[in-house]
Every structure is written in structure tokens, then in C-alpha cells.
Amino acid sequence: MNDRTSALDSVVFGVDVQSGDVRGDSPSYALVAFDGERVDRDVVSLRKLRRLVDREEPAIVATDNMYELASDKDALVHLLRSLPAGTKLVQVTGANQPEPLSRVASRHGVPYGKKPMKEAEAAARLAAANVGQEVSAFTNTTTVKVSRGRSTGKGGWSADRFTRRIHGNVKTTARDVESELKSAGLDYEKDVTEKYGGFANAVFTVEGRPEDIPVSARRSGDVRIEIERERRDGIEFEPLVKRRDHVVVGIDPGTTTAAAVVG
Template sequence: MSTRTSALDAVVYGVDIQSGDVRGDAPSYALVRYDGDDLARDVVSHRKLRRLIDDEEPAIVATDNMYELAADKDELIHFLGTLPAGTRLVQVTGAEQPEPLSRVAKRHGIPYGKEPMKEAEATARLAAHNVGHEVSAFTDTTEVKVSRGRSTGSGGWSEDRFTRRIHGSVKKRAREVESELEDANLEYEREVREAYGGFANAVFTVQARPQDIPVSRNRSGDVRVEIERERRDGIEFRPLAKRRDHVVVGIDPGTTTAVAIVGLEGEILDVWSSRTSDTADVIEWIVERGRPIVVAADVTPMPETVEKIRRSFDAAGWTPETDLPVDEKQHRTRDYSYENDHQRDALSAALYAVDAHEDQFDRIAAKLPPGVDRGEVTARVVAGEESVEAVLADLEGDDDGDDDDTEHEPRELTDEEQRINDLEQQVDRLQSHVSTLEDRLDEKDDRIEELESELDQARREERKEVRRNREVTRHRRTAERLEYERDEAREKVAELEKKVDRMKALWKLDHSNFSDVSAEKEGL
């Protein structure tokens, strides 16, 4: 096989079963050794594969199915336990529910063929691009045990002196180990069993992986040093890289808050719940894992906490027409693992949101030319309500304005520098998110000022209207009073007219008597 180049920090093995079966006949494997530039291919037996791994200690052994290397879970755990300290087993097709290798390769633009050697090459290239999940059966806690290298029987001197010498050597080596752990700034706990002349043994429980501990397994004379990594209860899958892809987020708020992160194709990326985290913690957790396009809830209307988180990412929202029934949520999440009902509810919300947008996602993807970031376009179309054509034109304009870049070969970082770099990137992401939130806050402050100005104007208009209404009311009351006085005057006039009529009648009556008297006088 070819020698390693500087394209990668380490060699990656891509493995696919060539013939036979690990559960029965002696299997042979298609092996591709990839260093970032060169590929070397070979067909090896299971025993030779193990020997090559032990001799060369590749950074990654990549496969599309971890059970091609072990017949069952127990054998897989044994296989993981015998890997060199710096070698990881990676399943490139996913975690508990792996996808077809062809689909994963197509998604990442990796050449793929159905022949075992082609599949081995695809797994190596995918792992080299940080695609896949590390398969782990051990925690990041390691037990370092310093003990006697021989029994305390007679060694040529008197038995007491021989025993004292052995125990003294164990104590001396234990102090050396403790000093090395202190120098490496590692967190540990020490448990010592004292004996005549020194220590019978000393056990250090170190919060680090074996490759990060500056102590090696050895046996020399009176002292033996053993290193054993702490076993997990089962198998754990950890993504090689926590990429900030565009995602769909489901949230179940409450005393226990649960969040589920789902990819645009419905793959489960992460699920988490906490009883002690506040909204800021939830947002920070999401920021570390992706850029939400859609934020979903399993009830309608959307809870206030979920709406607040949705607005912080300026994402689209999704809620069902009616609250999702428990049996439907159980059915939708039946193929996935979760720890509690809250995680189930968050996961079902995210999955139903993906289902609701599936046709839209597919239509967007069908319109994209090769090389365009699907997530970026989808985010702007779904959350920003832009058209695909407008987004593509905008992205094309950005590409035209790029200047020529000069490539620089980065030097290899130390573990401390890498840790600092990771933390700085995390700070940059959080600061970027804070800056975005501050910009939105400024916009909202401006909007609030605008609304307050409109409110003041409306209040002034309202006061004018009140004054007008008050004046109208006063005039109306005056008019009503005058109308009342007019009516009273009319009634009085009518009454007076009646009196006049009566007086006229009386007057006529009185004068009619005078006319009769005059007539009598004329007749005399």
C-alpha cells in the first residue's frame, strides 16, 4: 500500500465485505486505504485486516454496516475494545437507522458503484469528509491501575524486605502517574490501597480517553500499569462533525423542554430534553446543531415559548390543524429511539413538519443546478418567502463578485489550539446570532417608536373627537331644551288661543242680548 501524504492528518480505511460471512464462512474484505490524495486497494482476510489496523493504526475504519465486522453486539464490543487508542470505527450510513450507501454517496457527491471495492472506496471518502457516526461502546472515562507486577513471595531476600520493595515501587510509580496526570491538567480521582512499605495498588479514574492520557500500559519488574476504558451500557453513535446544516426543529415546551433536530430529508440528527434549561439554553443548543428553516410544535396554536424561539431564528412555523393525538405521535416515531414522552412529542412535531413541507422541498431541489447549497435556497424560499429564481439570481450575483482567493495550506493544530479554535468558532456563531437578534431588536424598537408615534397621533385625534362629541352633545342638549321650551310655548299659545276663543264667544253672547233689546225698542 502507498505511503501516507499530508492531505489528511491520518489514514482512513474503507471496508466492505467481499465474500463470505462474518457469522459463518471466513470472510474476505475489500479494503481501500485513503490518505486524502492516493487510494490503495486490496482484498484481505479478517485476520489480516485486524493485523493491518494494529500495525498502521488508521484514524478511521469506515464501513456502511458495522455488523459486517462482527457477528453480534458482543463481538462488536470486543472488536471496538481491541482497536488502537487512536482508531475509530465509523458507520457512514447513519446511526440506528442507516440509509442506503448509494443515497448517502449521492447526497455528498461521492463516486459510488455496487462492487465491494467501489463501496469500500465510497465509505473511505465519506468518512474522510466527516460524514457518518462514530460507533462507540466506551465512555470518555479511563481507569489507570498501578499494581504489583509479581507476587510477594520470597525473592532472594527475606520476605518482608521483598514485599516492602514491591509495595514501595508501586507507590513510587503511582506518584509518577499522578504527576503526569497533573502536568496534563486532566481531571481524575485516586483510590489507593495501602500495604506494608507502600501501596498494594492505586487506581486513577481519569476523565479522558486513553489516547489523551500521557501514561502507557506496561509491565516492568515489580510494577504493572493497566489501562482500561469504561464500558457503556450499550452502543452509542456520535456524529463525526456537528455541522450547522439547515434543519427542521420540533419543540415541546413545559417543565421539561424537549427539542428534536431533523434534516430536510427526515433523518434524525439529535434529540434532547432538560428540566433545568431556560429558553436561552435551548436556543444555544439549537445554534450548535443547525440553522432552523421550520420550527414546529405538536399543538395548535403554537405555544408562546416555541413562538419566541421561532422568531429568534426568523424561521417559518408549523403547527397541526388540531393537537396531534398521542397514538399518531407514537405511530410516527415508532422507528426511532427517545428517552421520554417529551422527546417523542418534539420528534413527532419535527417529522410531521417535514412531511408537510416534503413536496415543497422536492420542488425546490428539482430546480437547483449542481453545486448550489440546497439548504440555503430552501431556507430563503420557505422562511423568507422568496422565489427559487430570485434566490438563485441573488446567489449568482454574489458568486460573480468574489475575488480570486489564495489557497493556504493550514498547519496541523495541537489539541489545545484545536480546542481553542472550536471554542472561538462557537463564540463566533453565538455572537453572530446575538448580532442578528440585536439587529432585529433595533428594528422592533424602531417599529415600537413608529407605533407609539401613531398611537400618540391617534390619541390626539381621539381627544379632538371627544371634544367634538362633547360640543355636539352640549348643542344637542341646548337644542332639546329649546325644543322643549318651544313646545311649552306652543302649548301655552294654544291654551291662550282657546281662552281668546271663549272670550270672543262670551262677548258675542253678551252683545247678542243688547241687539234683542234694541229690536224691542224699535217695535214700540
């Protein structure tokens, strides 16, 4: 390994196609779970892989090719949307022009073999060392919508009371959500639709990812809370570690020492 800081604060999944193709029927995957010390290996279907990701909530799902997990761009966006809030999809071979996995592994001192299980393990170890690019289809802006959890029905005295109760509960929940956002120090904008007895809905546009927001999606009786990240125009890549630019320092010693720093 090189001197990069480890990415591990939980398990990392490394994935490689074992057989089949995601564009065809029933692909299977070599799966390696790596926690920095222990390595667990399995061969799983795509459905089981997604269940394991949902259950274990790994910090990273690492692959050498993101399109081994999704047949096209739309399927990739759907996959990214379905990941747990704290899970990243990482392509360890780079961004738009990926390198061979063998070359990346060699450069970072990670064991490599051509069999799918060995490639899955190499991907997991590389991502754990902060090697690779996070695949992103969403911005860091998230919409939190508080709305009615049921229909208000038709008119009448009883229905009016029912409607007032629902709108009142939406308003109360919206205030609770706003209080949580303020307590977390998050920047947000609020748009409210007022109705008889309270709010029909309240929409908070929050500067932050879902995992940064102390509010969970739920539906309970009169009120529903929906959380959705803002979609990008396309797919983007973000390095797990930002590159540090080198600084050149020139020194001219003499009676008076002169120094020049070039970034």
C-alpha cells in the first residue's frame, strides 16, 4: 500500500462479474467484503447483492467497471438512487478513461489476479485505501417534502374537522423538520402551501446529502416525509482523495536571502 489514508469506517464491498452479463439473464458476481483486516468471499446474484448492500450498508461498493452493475445510464442512476445514504459506488480504475485494474493494483501495491474473486478483492482493497472515483448522479442538494399522508376526502362538517386535523399535523411536522435542520446548522430554503387548518405541504431545499440531514423518510397516518437528492444532468466522477498540487520553492542565498514560492 502507499501512504494514502484508509477509507474504512465500515466494510467495503468489492464486486466483479463471475458469470453472465447485467444486460442478459441472471448475472452472478464475485463479492468480497473487506473491513481492513478480515476478508469474506461469496458468489451472489444481482438481487442478493442488492439485498446485502441494503442490509450491511457498506461504506463503498467498489468495481473496476460501473457498467458491470447497470446495463445503461438510466439503470445506473436507478442503482445510485437505491444505495443506502452512506454508501458510495466507486470505480477504482478511474473516471471516463479507466485504466486496467492490474495496472492500478500494481501501482498501489495491491495483490491482483485475473480470476473474478481476485479482481473483486483488489477493488475492495484499493477503495479501502481511497483509490478511485466516486460515481455520482446527484448534487449535494436534497429536497425534504412534508405532505399529507392521506386524502382529505369530500366536504361536510366531519370532513372539515378531518381535513383541519391533517393540515395541522403537516404543519406541526414541518416545524419539527425545520427545527432539526436549524439544529444541524444546515442551509435551506422553505416553500409552504397553506391550507385550511395548517399546511398542505412544506418543501425544504437543503444544502446537504441525505446522510447529513437528521430527518428520515417515513409515512405515518396523516403525514408523509419524502427525501430526494437533486439529479445532475449526467454522470460525474469525484475522486475519493483530492489531489494535492506540488509547490516549488526557489531560494537564492546570499547576504540577503530571497525565496520564491510557485504553486
